[in-house]
Amino acid sequence: MNPEFERDLGITRRQFFGKSATGIGMAALASLLGEETVHAHSPFAKPEGVGGGAAGGRLDAGGNAKAKRVVVLWQGGAPSHVDLFDYKPGLEKLRGTDVPDSVRKGTRLSTMTSGLKKFPVLPSIKPFKAYGKSGMMLSELLPHIGSLADDICLIHSMHTEAVNHAPGVTFLLTGSQIPGRPSMGAWATYGLGSMSKDLPAFVVMTSTDTGRTCGQLFYDYYWGSGFLPSKFQGVRFRSEGEPVLYLKNPDGLPDGLRRKQLDDIGALNAQHLSEYGDPEIETRISQYELAYKMQASVPDLLAIEKEPAHILERYGKDVHRPGSYARNCLLARRLLERGVRFVQLMHSGWDQHGNLPTQLAEQCRDTDQSSAALILDLKERGLLDDTIVLWASEFGRTPFVQGDMTKAAYGRDHLGSVYSMWACGGGFKGGYVHGASDDFAYNPVKDPMDGHDLQATILHQLGIDHTKLTYRFQGRDFRLTDVFGTVQKKLIV
Incomplete structure (x- = not known):
C-alpha cells in the first residue's frame, strides 16, 4: 500500500x-x-455449545457420551511390552536363538540395531503372574496395576510406523509424525469446551525418573494447539517455583488496582476484537480473566497437605517431592475433580537400551503405585465411570537383545511393529485383553490398531464422531485422525 x-x-x-x-x-x-x-x-466463527466447545450437538457419535474427561499417563521412552504386558512363555526355550527372518520380514528398526547380523531372543526378565478374576497376565514388576486388572482394558496389538521417539510421540498425541498439528487435548477441548471457570480446560505436567536412565525431551507441540486458536493449547504446570508464571500480582500492585487494570485491558481488546474478529484477541481476553481466577484456584489445587494421610500414603513417598510422577498423579486427580477436561502427564525414563534389569525395575517402582492410586481415587469418588485413563507410549521394545546379554549392560531397542498399552474408565471394558501379537511379540496377528484408531475411539467415548470434528486450515478441513481411524467397538461398552 x-x-x-x-x-x-x-x-x-x-x-x-x-x-x-x-x-x-x-x-x-x-x-x-x-x-x-x-x-x-470460518476460523473466526465462535465455537458453539456449553463451555465454548465446537460440538454443539452437531458432532454426536451416535449415542450418549460415556466420558467427560481424559487423563493421559504418558510413559516416554517406550516401556518394554515384552517384559511388562505381552506374556510369551515360549520365548524362554528360544533364549539366545535368532528371531527368524520370516518374523522380522524387513520391519523398520532404528539405526542402533538395523545393521545387526544376529537378533538373539531375550525373554522377559521377570516372571508374569495372573491378576484379578480375569486372570490377566502382567509382570510381577507391576503389582499395583495388576491389582486393578479387572478395571483395565489391555491392548496387545498397537503398531506405528515410527521408530524414533519424537515422531512416535507426535503421531500418537497429534495424529501426524510431523509437528504442527493440534494435540489430542486441544481437539478435545475445542470440541467440548471447558467444565471449569477458574482452571484451564487442558493441563500438562511433566516428570522424569531420578536420573538413572535416558530421559526424552518434552516438546511443547506435544500439547500444542497447532492451527486451532491458542486458547485450546495445554497449560503446562511447572515442577519448580511458580506452577504458572506471572499469576501473582506484581510487587506493590494491590488486587483492586489489578482488577481495574484487567478491565481496562479487556475493554481495549474487546474493541480490537470487534474490528478484526481475530480469534487470538478473544484468546487474550479469556486468558487474562482465567489467569486472574487462577490466582486463587491454583494455590488451593496445590495444597496436597489437605489430603488425608491414607491418600498420600496410597501414592507413595514420592508424592511429597514436587515434580515427581507420584505428585503429578495426585494433582491430576485434584484437577479432574475440579472440572479440568483433559490432563496430560508426561513422564520420561523408559528408554532402556542398557542395564535393562535394574532400570526397568526402578522405573516401575517410580510409576506403578501412583498410576494405580489415581485409578483408585477416581473410582472411590465416582469419577472413573466418566473419566478415561490412558497409559500409553510411542512404541515398544524388541524381543531381541541390544548388547551382550551375558553382561548387565544389555537392553532392548525400539520396536514399532507391535506394542502394548492400557486404558480404563470412561466406558472401556475392564478385565479385557484386546488383540494379540505373534509368538515373538514382534507383529500383530489379531485386531491390529494404530494411533488413529485409538484417537477415534477416545473421541467416540467423549461423544464425538471423529470424522466430524474438523477445522478448516489452508483450504482443507483437518481432523485429529486425518483421513484414517476406526472406532474399536470391541474395547468399549
Whole structure:
C-alpha cells in the first residue's frame, strides 16, 4: 500500500487487510454462499455449545457420551511390552536363538540395531503372574496395576510406523509424525469446551525418573494447539517455583488496582476484537480473566497437605517431592475433580537400551503405585465411570537383545511393529485383553490398531464422531485422525 494512502486513510496495510477480511470480503462471500455456510467454515466463527466447545450437538457419535474427561499417563521412552504386558512363555526355550527372518520380514528398526547380523531372543526378565478374576497376565514388576486388572482394558496389538521417539510421540498425541498439528487435548477441548471457570480446560505436567536412565525431551507441540486458536493449547504446570508464571500480582500492585487494570485491558481488546474478529484477541481476553481466577484456584489445587494421610500414603513417598510422577498423579486427580477436561502427564525414563534389569525395575517402582492410586481415587469418588485413563507410549521394545546379554549392560531397542498399552474408565471394558501379537511379540496377528484408531475411539467415548470434528486450515478441513481411524467397538461398552 502507498504510504501516502495509508496516511490519508489513517490505517496501516495490516489494518486494511484485516478489516477487509472480516468486513466487505466476508459479506460478499456470505451473499454468494449463504451466511450459514461461510461461518461454519470460518476460523473466526465462535465455537458453539456449553463451555465454548465446537460440538454443539452437531458432532454426536451416535449415542450418549460415556466420558467427560481424559487423563493421559504418558510413559516416554517406550516401556518394554515384552517384559511388562505381552506374556510369551515360549520365548524362554528360544533364549539366545535368532528371531527368524520370516518374523522380522524387513520391519523398520532404528539405526542402533538395523545393521545387526544376529537378533538373539531375550525373554522377559521377570516372571508374569495372573491378576484379578480375569486372570490377566502382567509382570510381577507391576503389582499395583495388576491389582486393578479387572478395571483395565489391555491392548496387545498397537503398531506405528515410527521408530524414533519424537515422531512416535507426535503421531500418537497429534495424529501426524510431523509437528504442527493440534494435540489430542486441544481437539478435545475445542470440541467440548471447558467444565471449569477458574482452571484451564487442558493441563500438562511433566516428570522424569531420578536420573538413572535416558530421559526424552518434552516438546511443547506435544500439547500444542497447532492451527486451532491458542486458547485450546495445554497449560503446562511447572515442577519448580511458580506452577504458572506471572499469576501473582506484581510487587506493590494491590488486587483492586489489578482488577481495574484487567478491565481496562479487556475493554481495549474487546474493541480490537470487534474490528478484526481475530480469534487470538478473544484468546487474550479469556486468558487474562482465567489467569486472574487462577490466582486463587491454583494455590488451593496445590495444597496436597489437605489430603488425608491414607491418600498420600496410597501414592507413595514420592508424592511429597514436587515434580515427581507420584505428585503429578495426585494433582491430576485434584484437577479432574475440579472440572479440568483433559490432563496430560508426561513422564520420561523408559528408554532402556542398557542395564535393562535394574532400570526397568526402578522405573516401575517410580510409576506403578501412583498410576494405580489415581485409578483408585477416581473410582472411590465416582469419577472413573466418566473419566478415561490412558497409559500409553510411542512404541515398544524388541524381543531381541541390544548388547551382550551375558553382561548387565544389555537392553532392548525400539520396536514399532507391535506394542502394548492400557486404558480404563470412561466406558472401556475392564478385565479385557484386546488383540494379540505373534509368538515373538514382534507383529500383530489379531485386531491390529494404530494411533488413529485409538484417537477415534477416545473421541467416540467423549461423544464425538471423529470424522466430524474438523477445522478448516489452508483450504482443507483437518481432523485429529486425518483421513484414517476406526472406532474399536470391541474395547468399549
